[in-house]
Amino acid sequence: MVQSVARAIEILRVLGGAARGAGVTEVAERLGVAKPTAHALLRTLEAGQLVAQDAETGKYRLGPALLELGNAYLETHELRARSVAWADGLASRTGEAVWVGVLSGDHVLVVHHAFRPEGAVQILEVGAAVPWHTCALGKAIVAVLPDPERAALLRAPLPALTGATLTDAAELGEELASARATGYAVEDGEAAIGDAGLAAPVYDHTGAVAGAIGLVGPVERLLGDNRSELAVAVRETARHLSRDLGSGRPAARGWIAAAS
Amino acid sequence: MVQSVARAIEILRVLGGAARGAGVTEVAERLGVAKPTAHALLRTLEAGQLVAQDAETGKYRLGPALLELGNAYLETHELRARSVAWADGLASRTGEAVWVGVLSGDHVLVVHHAFRPEGAVQILEVGAAVPWHTCALGKAIVAVLPDPERAALLRAPLPALTGATLTDAAELGEELASARATGYAVEDGEAAIGDAGLAAPVYDHTGAVAGAIGLVGPVERLLGDNRSELAVAVRETARHLSRDLGSGRPAARGWIAAAS
């Protein structure tokens, strides 16, 4: 582990959290390093355009190269590339917005967003990070994670975003079990009041979970009478997408392994 | 300048260019460092989720945290935040797609993209990086840059993307002068054949250029009979957006300064 690089990354995190930017002194304080140390790191990051310095206030802020790199990440992302067509299909079939997400630490990162076919202004949520336990995508992924990883995530603190957020590990564990049983996960106002989600996990060619795809929208439309119909559409799309990534059906994989 | 951090950034650049990821050996070669050095840097970046290692091939690629940080950059970006409303207005007024961009090194980075009101499938170009001399946004920005900076950009190599790309510094300089005179810049198939652009610079509260806003679309629609009409719309929107950022009109700024 290279200490200075780790500190540089920490700086990016700090700057990402500080909406109006942060000064050298503040950065040094948060990292617990001397001011000149923070300064040298910031100057190096600035040279790479990862941070930018406000000409007037002298404060530092995240830089444009991060957007470029984030975009490069998306373009090299296989799940995202394959999901574009399927997400559009699911959106037009259900009439709802579709999200595709991956797990990054304890957050779900939205890597693709297909808008609702007929809708007013919708803001693009690609790049948004949501705590895993507050969204359907996150539950769908964690539900099928290997036991130790799932246990580790359940042990970590589970902050509440709304009154409906599940913050009890045991309760959440049961919901994950039910998601495994039904093949899809549900969110009901746990991230934002009135918003709901329905999602199913997507597997890659190794059989490991690569991410999840699902619907996002108001509770009334997603969890109403046609909920099971929507769930079927989500699950089918997730299965097709997994196939696209080279993952056979679990049964088929077993059969091939047995035959070889 | 912190050497190891600079190298880490260089690694991100290398990984961003290698679509299928790169191995430790390849990274070490490109940086001109020993293999264990590259390895230590990669592991540190991996711990911060800036890079991810493929579990099977062992190769490294960009990580999800970059998307998160890129998004954080956008959210703290004042020009982008203010431009959303104006871009939508310009799109519906002209019936064309609208881009908002900033200069990052010698590339223009698209920080906002308002879709054409009535259009078929359009792909989102936020995060895309275009060489400044091949797009209207870039020319609009560079045209009003301080002399030394503009000169430096004109001295740098100007790669050709299409047959129409201007690669001669003198010729390009004249076009920038004409952009200064008319208040808007034009691109005609210089980045991609058949695509055109019309853009005007946006100023921040210090009076310096913050970026540019403009239209993107097929040559036939953008540079046809209604070209001057579109140009007026772009220029007006850019002016309003500049106002939003706290920049008075040049005349007004002078007046205030004289009065104080």
Added chain:
DNA sequence: AAACACTGTTCGGCAATAGCGAACGAGGGA
């Protein structure tokens, strides 16, 4: 009005640390 407190910044010396060479274990291709 003047001293203050705060900012971002530069300099030089010490030692922690990052970088390298060499060796290891594993995987794939011939």
Added chain:
DNA sequence: TCCCTCGTTCGCTATTGCCGAACAGTGTTT
């Protein structure tokens, strides 16, 4: 089956990054 190449680990050396102290500029308070 052998061999080549890959990603990875280990320990030594001196390079390099880190810190204390001091500098210059601003906006604020007394």
